[in-house]
Amino acid sequence: MNLAFLEPLYDRPGPWASVYVAGRAAPEDATARQRTGARALSDRLHGQGADAATCRAVYGALDALPRASGPAGYAVFAADGEVVLRTPLASAPSGEPGVSWGALPRVAPLPRLTAGPPSALRRAAEAMEHFLAARVPDDEGRTNATEGVPTLVEAAREHRIDALLVRPDGPDLHREVWVGDDPDQLAVRHSEHRYLGAPEPAASRADDALLRSAATTGADVVYVQAEHLAPGTPRGLPAGGLGALLRWPYGGAKEEPGEAGEEGAFR
The missing domain is CATH 3.30.1330.30 (Ribosomal protein L30/S12)
Known part of the structure; x- marks a missing residue:
């Protein structure tokens, strides 16, 4: 899996808010429940030390997620009061919603939760x-x-x-x-x-x-x-x-990215 779609997360310094949530069903009280959930998650971020502007940005992004239909879940990444990336998930995160505030965005769960080719x-x-x-x-x-x-x-x-x-x-x-x-x-x-x-x-x-x-x-x-x-x-x-x-072996001559031969390369 190529992670080039994550490059916007590395164009600016942190700290970063990272939130993983399951997609929402469509009960009659979906709007109220989603708003309450968004508030609870932004409060958890604030408790971990996130600034108020970033917490508000995350709350707004979570509150605006599609309610009646949509993907299995979402990952939302924000820094400095701005949501930088919101990406759909092919599989719902297991357990409680993942919420973290740290120097780097918490991207490790993404490759196994995002859609990829069947192969x-x-x-x-x-x-x-x-x-x-x-x-x-x-x-x-x-x-x-x-x-x-x-x-x-x-x-x-x-x-x-x-x-x-x-x-x-x-x-x-x-x-x-x-x-x-x-x-x-x-x-x-x-x-x-x-x-x-x-x-x-x-x-x-x-x-x-x-x-x-x-x-x-x-x-x-x-x-x-x-x-x-x-x-x-x-x-x-x-x-x-x-x-x-x-890309090149320890003890071998350096090759620039994309120039590696068949030995040691996997594509």
Whole structure:
């Protein structure tokens, strides 16, 4: 899945309000219920520290959602008193509506909730086949795949990621990393000032930070779930739930995005 449609979220600094809601049915009191729900969600944002203008913008967007019909749900993203993106969801978010206020927009749930081509679910098997082969070092000790937050952060800074693999149940998805305003300003530790380039870096989830990099560098994103993998595929990979196929191998000559050959590329 290509995340280019998320680029408006990365054209401005945060903090960001992110809200995921299920679509509404059409009972007689739908208008009143939707208004009450919109108020409750904007109040939750305010309780997390969101400014009043952004809370009002989110309330207005939620109150204006189609009531009688429409998609299974919506994701709404706002910053600095303005709704920047409202996107329909093909699947309804499970559980309580997701509401967050943070340095980066909470985009990690989007790839599995938005509509994609029918072949997308079975692409996971192909991606894992490439990944398993690419993580084996060649005769010169180079690999075309990596996994784990520290090496993924390094690869993201270098625009080395060709396809980001995300296992939704992986423990590293919510691991804390540090980010600046620019997508390339990404580090594992707060003390890595040379990478952050910001006087006040902010903490973020690893999945949201890596998805920001994928969206701004044209990398593909593939969700890897056990039920979509070929029989015999090792479970628990990529390690920690996050991995990548690389545009050029570690130890190899740098190639610009779009110039990668068949080895190590997944499209």
